[in-house]
Amino acid sequence: MTTQPQRLHHLLDRARRGVILPAEGEQLAGLVGELEQQVDTARATARRLNYRAQQAESKNAAFQRAVAQWDVNERGTYITHGSLRAIGLAAGTDILGSVRHLKHFQRVEQAEARVEELEAEVARLTAGQCTDSRAMCEQHHAPPVDGCPYPRCRAARATRRAATA
Template identity: 50%
Template sequence: MTTQPPEAERLQHLLDRLLRGVLLPAEREQLAVLVRELEARAHTEAAVARGNLGVAKDFMAATNAAEARIRDLKAEVARLTAGQCTHALAMCEQHHAKPVAGCPYPRCRAATATGRAPTA
């Protein structure tokens, strides 16, 4: 058996008396106070929920921006790695065991075309 908070029990009691048509004037005022408190609580909770939704949207936007930045940085690393290969064949051989798109040396170009690992 679950126990209700005293205010919930009091609200149930007052509503029952209202429905039976035996609510006293003092009880009407008590009922009105309880209803106003519930309304204020509902407005507060709604405001908190809206605030939480705003925070969640901001977090998602920041996450999306961070993921886009990561993609951009990975593309830049790949571009710079390929650019190093144009500087010296030794750099090509030193820096990537897997073929790199854009590397101009035959070793990477052939491996990229065949999908196999480059050979020295």
């Protein structure tokens, strides 16, 4: 008994030579129809697999962006609330709904943002400027400086004495 590919090649050979019988022509048409269905099925499968591959790549990129927000050092790993939210969205689930300390996460992130703002402000200050703290005033200058908001500095400017005296 011949296999389907062998039978197909035999019928195609007879068709090329122009000696195919009507019954063989019907067999050839049936085999070609089966092959067309297999090709259509293969194309549909390829489209589904390509779509799933694109979804997987998109999720992987979202996970990588979320993990990039983590602070990993010798003391441990700090995972931000925002990265947890991004991971949950990428996974299609609400992983933060079960977190009891959500408000704590939000407060910590707010505090971290405020610390960053204050660090930026301190970096902006130049020598001769200070904040309302005496230690900062003493660190920046001994003689009084115009524009310093520290009360001892203002008093020292009025008396022309050292601000740290």
